[in-house]
Amino acid sequence: MSIRRSHRRRLAIAGLVLLVLGVFQAGSAFAQGDSAPDPYALAINTVWVLFAGSLVFFMQAGFGFLEAGFVRARNVGNILMENFIDTAITGISYWAIGFGLMFGAGSAFVGAEFFLLLDIPDTYAGIPTLAFFFFQFAFSAAASTIASGALAERTRFKADLVYSAIVSGLIYPIVGHWIWQSEGFLAQMGFWDFAGSTVVHSLGAYVGLMGTLFLGARRGKSFGKNAQGIPGHSMTVAALGTFILWLGWFGFNPGSTLSGMAASDISLIMVNTNLAACAGAFVALALGWWQSGVPQLPWAFNGTLAGLVAITAPCAWVTPWESIIIGAIGGAVMYVGVYLLERFKVDDPVGAVPVHGFGGVWGTLAVGIFANSSTGGPVGLLHGGGLDQLGTQAVGVIVVAAFVLSSAAIMFAVIRATIGLRVPAQAEVLGLDIFEHGLVTYPEFTNAFSVPAEPKPGSPHARPRATSAQSPVADFVGAGGDK
């Protein structure tokens, strides 16, 4: 594997650590064959990355339950299905195309190797290539599923399938190549994003923002000072999602070192990640409390997530103190984002754009302010780096935003013109669960659409069913909409 192909940037820290170890061990048995891999380091790093990757995978459940908690009961099955099947879509699309576009060698703009995982080297970035692939697959799934929250409660299921495949297989890998593959033009320019504030989170939010502009607001959503919000169906389910996401971030950020041998770095990143989450929760909760008079759960949940998104880019290059500041500002920026979306009448049911978009932009810029890498990485404004790094970060943010927003606009325009993007009005009233999936998520709980507790054997009426597929689905199901 040529050095050009290597995942140099994210390995800066780990590399230096190993260098130090190598010097320390000069004369030891391991230093004798220095081109042979060190089996202990290889094993430790692989176990670490597979552990971290498992936590990142579990974030798919976290996104699913966060979004499910924030939507109405009639649309819960749909949003869970989207998060679930997005994971499966990404598994295939990132295997077939995405990984090659992102981490294969090619040009400054796109990779052109490793499609279908063919002709891959044994190791990549110091770990088995397949361990690296698993970790990156989980990241790709996160990027593609973030948008589903912004599009909730009105998007056709087929449209979700298509945009998820395009985001995870094309848009995300291309941007990832620019930033995380050493030949990428943003990487060459000196743009840094340690674990993906921009690459994963902002990107997902841009897709979601463009999607909601194409879709329009949900039926019944009003904006303005006296507007009524549309309450989510279960704070319990939203809390579950938030806890799982917080847990998952302990894989997302420190796992991005790709190195368990980098013991100090992964410890620092773990603590930074957690402190930013805590600070974001408080600031958003406090702002909402001050404004509304009560401490509301959604502010705490989304504040935590905004803090986590914000610390994602700079987590390896800042101190715990700085992480608290970055997370706190992340919570505030998310809060402002919610009001800006309301002001401009953008309907984002779960707050995906404020959390991942506003939080992600802030975190990416924070690298240019707070970073203080001692290993050749970024040095920000407050540590003697002047405005250079901040300027580069801003350019990166703008470039990625422009590319993703325009790509997404084309994508959604084509989807709308072909398979249709929005469900018809009656589907929103009845719920996407019945319309798209022919079932009711909670048949025994909700007043509307409830089914008899015990079916009459052989009864012929067309009732949506959860576990059987033979029923003649009612005529309206799946019909109509914006196409």
Place this chain on the structure above:
Amino acid sequence: MSIRRSHRRRLAIAGLVLLVLGVFQAGSAFAQGDSAPDPYALAINTVWVLFAGSLVFFMQAGFGFLEAGFVRARNVGNILMENFIDTAITGISYWAIGFGLMFGAGSAFVGAEFFLLLDIPDTYAGIPTLAFFFFQFAFSAAASTIASGALAERTRFKADLVYSAIVSGLIYPIVGHWIWQSEGFLAQMGFWDFAGSTVVHSLGAYVGLMGTLFLGARRGKSFGKNAQGIPGHSMTVAALGTFILWLGWFGFNPGSTLSGMAASDISLIMVNTNLAACAGAFVALALGWWQSGVPQLPWAFNGTLAGLVAITAPCAWVTPWESIIIGAIGGAVMYVGVYLLERFKVDDPVGAVPVHGFGGVWGTLAVGIFANSSTGGPVGLLHGGGLDQLGTQAVGVIVVAAFVLSSAAIMFAVIRATIGLRVPAQAEVLGLDIFEHGLVTYPEFTNAFSVPAEPKPGSPHARPRATSAQSPVADFVGAGGDK
């Protein structure tokens, strides 16, 4: 520890890796005392197995919530309780008897050591015996709890206690001895099952299938073309279970190497496991969509699980490409299984038999088709192994099916004749939660059986209660049934 006792087969890969490492390190300090354990490898492997075992343990929650989501609200507490207490039963029965029968030395048919964890060696299969025991306990719990889904909504709680103890303490360990202990007759015959498509999943499904034949269908269940399914009470809860199970499989399959040092192998197995899950989801979803006109969540969930079950046996010996094919066929086989059960009027409320039984048989046979071990393991039809391996796999499937089905038949016959197997009719109408456990799972949500939101102090009427045990339980509770 004699070589005869060693867990040779599952260690084939890890062993070779360590052999290579040993050669590589010839002349190094570690090679000097070659009978002493390598403390780094020991630690890495132990950490890996305890991490993986924790994920497998968490699958108990996954099974519990998957099954809970697919049953009606009146039976949710019962099914959760069964999954929960099955874990505790296995903890004791596998400690007392099961582990010794399975991994102790004895004969080709059963082990006879290590009962009550007495006289165990320090290490087993290269890790501390207690780490190995913990991992195997979690497997045993999975095997014993799979059946509970097929038996849901009509089985007596006492019967569940008994059959769980017998499966985890006797039936599962005996079959496990045949296949995973080197002296076992199926192991000697050359039958291979890497992580348990047959040992764990098919076995659990066979128990479930026999149980449902003894029980009969649920009251109100109808079969045939125009039959109404019985919807599960919460797709949210089912989605939670499925996500947890998917996560747990990242311990189940790669953890079965018992070796974090086998960095390449665990990376390959992780990727194979995930790709099979994705492929299974798509195929089952697509088949259900084509048949019913809507993309239904249960097909996606059970398709994923069928893909995971199918890849479990061959995961260490196939390529990512082949894993996609194996998972895809797994989803299709599960789909066929659902229709076969309907056709033969077998009532399996959660699809445990199609997922674990049909998926498990397919995965076990897939070893004979796709496997290509370079370390002395199986070589299948497509890699020059001819029909030999496939034939051996088929023999193993038949032998295990015959033994488990007949053992389970005896077990359920005895249970039915003594403590009773099925609850009485009115218990099915009222729900097993009230009948068996004297409580209502969701006292404030469901229309039927709801209790007042605030109790009158001192009110004497007999209402089932969740947190207090002094109430005079109504007379009907626990009475009647098939005995």
Place this chain on the structure above:
Amino acid sequence: MSIRRSHRRRLAIAGLVLLVLGVFQAGSAFAQGDSAPDPYALAINTVWVLFAGSLVFFMQAGFGFLEAGFVRARNVGNILMENFIDTAITGISYWAIGFGLMFGAGSAFVGAEFFLLLDIPDTYAGIPTLAFFFFQFAFSAAASTIASGALAERTRFKADLVYSAIVSGLIYPIVGHWIWQSEGFLAQMGFWDFAGSTVVHSLGAYVGLMGTLFLGARRGKSFGKNAQGIPGHSMTVAALGTFILWLGWFGFNPGSTLSGMAASDISLIMVNTNLAACAGAFVALALGWWQSGVPQLPWAFNGTLAGLVAITAPCAWVTPWESIIIGAIGGAVMYVGVYLLERFKVDDPVGAVPVHGFGGVWGTLAVGIFANSSTGGPVGLLHGGGLDQLGTQAVGVIVVAAFVLSSAAIMFAVIRATIGLRVPAQAEVLGLDIFEHGLVTYPEFTNAFSVPAEPKPGSPHARPRATSAQSPVADFVGAGGDK
């Protein structure tokens, strides 16, 4: 780092293991520079502690869902919010003050270093100080959140914020210093608590007990032989919490070695932890079954947790056999605790005091009976230690109980006199979710307080809302109470 500061006691086992390894490796490359850290051991231990710490962090979700399941639907959002925000509070308070009071050098009574994580050494107890901090933060969060269960359904949210900060920032760290910092006076006295039966669990329960004495019973709660319990709103949610807690304990106990290199120890602790959980479940379930005639879920759940709490102190120094006995007695002690609280009319809605208090005291005393340390730790009554260790354990239990109960009494008295401790009567009727947080957790499920499924755009009536913060909250919200 001076030896005085080191985390000597919890390292006893790991230290001896490393000593053995060091001797074994004499002459090897690693032994040459013996003051330099061994990079492999450092990495293995760090990965292990970060994995374990992540599981302990996830216990916050476990506590949250256990408690949420056991309260009524109207108070679910409040209890989830408390558990969630307690995590964030601890993150900040333990960073600012708690860690320094607990692990900094100072006196026998309190530490005085490391505040705000300033001037910390690179490593502490053999791992990076920040990894150690992360693990300890998660412990602190557990200690502070346990009380919230006992105080559920009637405590003001502001009071929760204050007491959580005081417990995690002051009370818990001071007690922790006594026991887990080598200069602490209880450590010097020979009191042993491996993973925190007293330090974490009893402490949390003492705070909860004092809080419930200050609060009084919930409106509508009655005591005595014919009293009606107040059923929790969801056994599903309680089961989720219990499963997550059980999983989390696989980090809590074996992670407390702080060493993945201690392969045998972490394996033993894992198995001991699990067996105690299983035994506790059975005994509590059986006692409840015998008393009430039905096997009730809450007994199984709380029995498991009591077994886990009990094994927490002795887990490293006992055999699997003894763990079963300790866990079984833990379940029984919890059962007795429930009846004692009923008898003395203490209203603990989730059983936090019986589980963590009674279970914790028993586990701490069990060290004096069953422990058999071969590395300089405790030796109990049954292994030739006489009554000395048991006496020391009893003294420690009494000292900690006296300190925590009196500190908590002062704390709650001040809170009650200033910001108020209990919500007003109408808030209990309406629910703390509306009163404290201006929302309804399940707006579409519950009969009371339900909101229309689809809001009228622009409708001006004051309805609590989940995702919007501009609403004029009704006048009663937040007003009144015990202040």
